[in-house]
Amino acid sequence: MQADAKRISPSTVLLASAALALLSMIAFMTIGAKGSWSFILSFRGTKLLGMVLVAYAIAVSTVLFQTISGNRVLTPSIIGFDAMYTLLQTVMVFFLGAAGAASMNPQMQFTLETTVMVGLSLLLFRALFSGGSRSLHLLMLVGVILGGLFRSLSSFLQRILDPNDFIVLQDRLFASFNSIDANLLGIAAAATLAVTFVLWRLSPTFDVLSLGREAAIGLGVDHQRVVTLLLVLIAVLVSVSTALVGPVTFFGLLVASLAWQLSPTATHRFVLPVAVFIAVATLVGGQVILERLFSFNTALSIVIEFFGGLVFIFLLVRGSAR
Numbered sequence: 665m666q667a668d669a670k671r672i673s674p675s676t677v678l679l680a681s682a683a684l685a686l687l688s689m690i691a692f693m694t695i696g697a698k699g700s701w702s703f704i705l706s707f708r709g710t711k712l713l714g715m716v717l718v719a720y721a722i723a724v725s726t727v728l729f730q731t732i733s734g735n736r737v738l739t740p741s742i743i744g745f746d747a748m749y750t751l752l753q754t755v756m757v758f759f760l761g762a763a764g765a766a767s768m769n770p771q772m773q774f775t776l777e778t779t780v781m782v783g784l785s786l787l788l789f790r791a792l793f794s795g796g797s798r799s800l801h802l803l804m805l806v807g808v809i810l811g812g813l814f815r816s817l818s819s820f821l822q823r824i825l826d827p828n829d830f831i832v833l834q835d836r837l838f839a840s841f842n843s844i845d846a847n848l849l850g851i852a853a854a855a856t857l858a859v860t861f862v863l864w865r866l867s868p869t870f871d872v873l874s875l876g877r878e879a880a881i882g883l884g885v886d887h888q889r890v891v892t893l894l895l896v897l898i899a900v901l902v903s904v905s906t907a908l909v910g911p912v913t914f915f916g917l918l919v920a921s922l923a924w925q926l927s928p929t930a931t932h933r934f935v936l937p938v939a940v941f942i943a944v945a946t947l948v949g950g951q952v953i954l955e956r957l958f959s960f961n962t963a964l965s966i967v968i969e970f971f972g973g974l975v976f977i978f979l980l981v982r983g984s985a986r
Contacts, residue, residue, distance in 0.1 A: 714844030726916030
């Protein structure tokens with residue numbers, strides 16, 4: 665009884681993470697604010713909206729991907745989505761040139777990236793998840809092979825690029841939270857809201873899917889249809905985050921791992937919002953620290969990837985891959 669009394673309730677964790685995310689957003693909007701508030705609200709508000717969208721997309725896509733894969737080490741980025749993004753950017757710069765790629769309509773580019781990533785998810789994951797004889801090891805192997813193929817093609821094209829185009833390409837491939845394209849916020853927000861609506865309709869199946877394929881089918885879930893639909897939605901969320909800031913490999917693993925560890929229950933109605941709030945607090949709070957304490961002397965993505973990589977190594981050493 666005493667152990668139960670001392671146990672932190674899921675609502676407490678949820679409220680605490682929400683408060684931390686809210687405080688980080690308030691700090692971002694107010695600390696160091698000088699001059700016209702109309703300009704500050706517009707400039708910082710646009711940047712804040714972009715970071716919140718990225719945090720939401722990465723957190724939700726990672727948690728759900730870990731749910732359907734049954735493994736808390738895997739993320740969409742680790743098994744090839746970041747390599748596909750790199751290849752797409754390289755191909756565009758190679759054939760269009762730096763000027764042509766820069767002048768490409770952002771909405772068209774976003775649509776292209778989303779379409780290719782959704783097609784990749786359908787081709788790669790549907791067969792791997794739908795067959796009873798398919799294994800998670802096969803998924804990881806195919807993902808690693810495709811990721812290596814995409815990186816090799818990207819590397820080959822980059823070696824024969826014009827040096828000036830290569831410099832522009834490197835800038836496009838580096839995740840940056842300071843140069844979020846405001847023109848993409850509208851379509852990114854609309855895509856995120858549409859995905860969220862579908863996920864809300866599918867939310868009763870999340871906890872059942874975490875039990876495994878056989879158990880989910882036994883409980884009446886159309887496993888193949890639901891998993892395929894979830895993979896398409898995950899691909900859209902990954903496309904939103906990569907289109908806004910670039911590829912971020914380990915950030916999703918970092919926030920998802922913290923959410924799973926901090927939440928007293930594995931119920932998705934608690935884990936998902938906790939992961940989103942932690943992601944918002946990490947991105948926005950980290951940006952505040954970067955701007956106010958380090959005066960932009962380092963990049964937030966480097967710090968996040970460093971700690972995310974440490975978490976990945978820790979999970980592998982601890983044997984969390986199930």
